[in-house]
Amino acid sequence: MECMAQEAVLFEDILCQLFDMVKPEDEGFICLNDLKGSKLSGNVFNILFNLNKFMAFETRDPFLIRQVSQNLVNTLKLAIHTYRDIHCSMIDC
8 A cells, every 4th residue: 555655554444444334243253144234245345355446445535425425316306307207298197
């Protein structure tokens, strides 16, 4: 990580983060069922095996994520409304 001008992250910190993401039944280890039941299992594998995705996860901006999410919701609402208008105009609602 030093070659990317980033401060090294301790493995203990990463491990703690992984356990918080997966929330395993047994706090001592993560098993396959824990990963299958977690919505964040993809992030777990990215953090462990892909440095670029790990860096993206570590440097994400939660406020920006929330804003993008809200924009997608608004866009989806607009698309549904437009689809209904077009559908109704086709079948003479």
